[in-house]
Amino acid sequence: MQARSTDTHAAIYCRISRDAEGDGEGVERQERLCRELATRLGLNVVDVYTDNDIGASDRTSTTKQRDAYARLIKDARSGRFHHILAYSNSRLTRRMLELEDLIQLHEQSDVIIHTVASGDDDLSTSDGRMVARIKASVDAAESDRIAERQKAAFLHNALQGKPKLQHQRAFGWERDGITVNPEEAALIRAGVERLKQGESVTTIARDWERQGIKTAAGKDEWPWQTLHRVLVGWRTAGVRTYKREPLRDSTGELVMGTWEPIISLKDREDALAMLRKRGLKKVRQGKWYLSGMVKCGVCGGKMYGQLGKTRTYTCKPGKGHNVITADTLESEVQWEVINHYVDRRTQGRDKDAAPQQDEEWPKQNELDAANAKIEELMTAYHSNELPSSVAFPMIDTQEQIRQQLRKERDDFLAQRAEPKTPLDLETWYDKFLLEEMAAIVPNEEPDSFDRKTLAMRQVVETVIVKKGLRGRAGWGDAGAKRIEIVWRG
Incomplete structure (x- = not known):
């Protein structure tokens, strides 16, 4: 039996891995x-040291540190007490490495550990340390089985579409995660429509902040x-996720949650396509109307906006061999858009334009094959033809292939995406004439900037800037003559 310290000062350590009710009843007991x-x-x-709702195994998330346990060990090393009491060995730790730390703590500081349910292991003897290590290995194995x-259980609930248990409710739903909050849902739907029109997430965020x-x-x-997660996250479209990825059943179909979706999957795809298109064009909010165009x-290289004494668009590939002032270029293009719009209205081209045909992605067959392979492997696993040790590594490989193909498909579609709910150019034109005229204000409100930019991008494909003349010959109307606009079909 281990020698008993004459110091009677003791500390209690309490821990519970999961406190579903959040009332701490387990640690109090x-x-x-x-x-x-x-x-x-x-x-x-x-003193009493308590870690509530935190695990003590190697599987515990690194974001959940046992702060109370760390203080307990620190205070024990400083000699504040020589006895540690816990309900059981597993309450102290389920990690083999931490057990070795406790053994070292006893050897260096003569700290004795007492438990209510596991008894007292004599850490001063080799047999006592062996028993403690055996108990710790059993606790670690039990932790693995629990995990x-x-x-x-988590996967089973996920496949049934049940919502994840979260401490923080999801915006758009009530606390139960199923009932839709009407006011917040309306905000989400309006925000998604704005994304589909080509506005940015940042613009909507600033707008929501101004509204309180x-x-x-x-x-x-x-x-x-x-x-971004609130507007176009998988949950908003009603899809159940697992490990932060959309969950699919054995047939490769998305698993839909038991809650009511706020937007459709089609709305989500359209909004994401427009966001990706903004990223590909490198749209700069609040400064450059023609960025990427x-x-x-x-x-033939791209011209980029540059800030200096004067705002300019400069050809970087040509090392600055072609430059035009931003005010001249943007103002001229804006007026040309208006004239172009008037011509289209007069000639009735908007009404007679043929609908644009969607181009098919060339690798769809490869994606279908990956989906089919995953379905085949899942079927073999559920029918006990393949053990999990064989099936899931193969599924992980196919899942990586599928994710890469989906990314390529999304980029392909993003490059060809067009606004699904376009702005009314007639309304924009009238508002522009009445309120804006030809002035372009670089520091105007982001939502106004986005709407003007979007209106121009709906009809302008590319703006070509020709080489300017030197000296006074390049001033005035000569700047406008350098500009050639390629219109959308």
């Missing part, structure tokens, strides 16, 4: 039993990632 043990042993409890059961719309956590600011008439 552990503390009560430990205090009863301390009384029987004649120990004086000087496997939980993983199977708070996040589900009650915060005033809307970070880009938060709003201007080409050099000398070398």
Whole structure:
């Protein structure tokens, strides 16, 4: 039996892995039993260290650190107490490496560990340390079994479409994760329509902040990632996710949640396509109306906006051999858009235009094959033809192939995406004449900038800038003559 320290100062450590109700009842019960043990042993409890709703195994998320346990060990090393009481060994740790730390703690500081349910292991002897290590290995194995059961239960619930249990409610739904919040759902649908028109997530975020719309956590600011997830996350379209990826059944079909979706999958795809198109064109909010649209008439390279004493569009591939002031270019293009629009209205071209045909993605057969292979492997696993150790590594390989193909498909579609709910050019034209005239204000409100830019991009394919003349010959109307607009069909 290990020698008993003459110091009666003791500390209690309590921990519970999952506190579903959040009331801490489990750790309170552990503390009560430990205090009863301390009384029987004649120990004086000087402090209680509690980690609630945190695991102690190697499978515990690194984001859930046991801060109380770390303080317990630190205070024990400093000599504040020489006895540690816990309900069981597994409450202290399920990690073999942490057990070795406790053994070292006893050797260096003469700290003795007492438990209510697991007894006292004599860490001063080789047999005692062996017993403690055996118990720890059993606890670690039990932790692995619990994790496997939980993983199977989580997957089972996910395949049934049940919502994930979350401490924070999802914006757009009530606390149960199923009932839709009408006011927030209306905001989401309106935001998605704005994305489909070509507006940015940042623009909508600033607009919501000006309106005083708070996040589900009650915060005033809307970070880009938060709003992007709210507007076009899989949950918003009613799709159940697993490990942050959309879940598919054995046939490769998306698993739909038991909650009511706020937007359709088609709305989500259209909104994401327009966002990707903005990214491909490198649209710069609030500064450059023609970003990604201007080409050099000398070398054919792209011309980029540059800030200096004067805002300009410059040909970087040609090392600055072609430059035009931004005000001249943007103003001229804006007026040409108006004239072009008037011509189209007069000639009735908008009404007679043939609908654009969707181009098929050339690798669809490869994606279908990957889906079929995953379905085949899942079927073999469920029918016990393949063990999980064989089936799931093969499924992971096919899933990587499928994800890469989906990314290629999304990029392909994004390059060909057009606004699904286009702005009314007639309304924009009238508003422009009445309120804006030819002035382009670089620092205007983002939503106004986005709408003007979108209106121009609906009819302008490319703006070609020819080489300018030197000296005064290049001033005035000569700048407008350098510009050639390629219109959309």
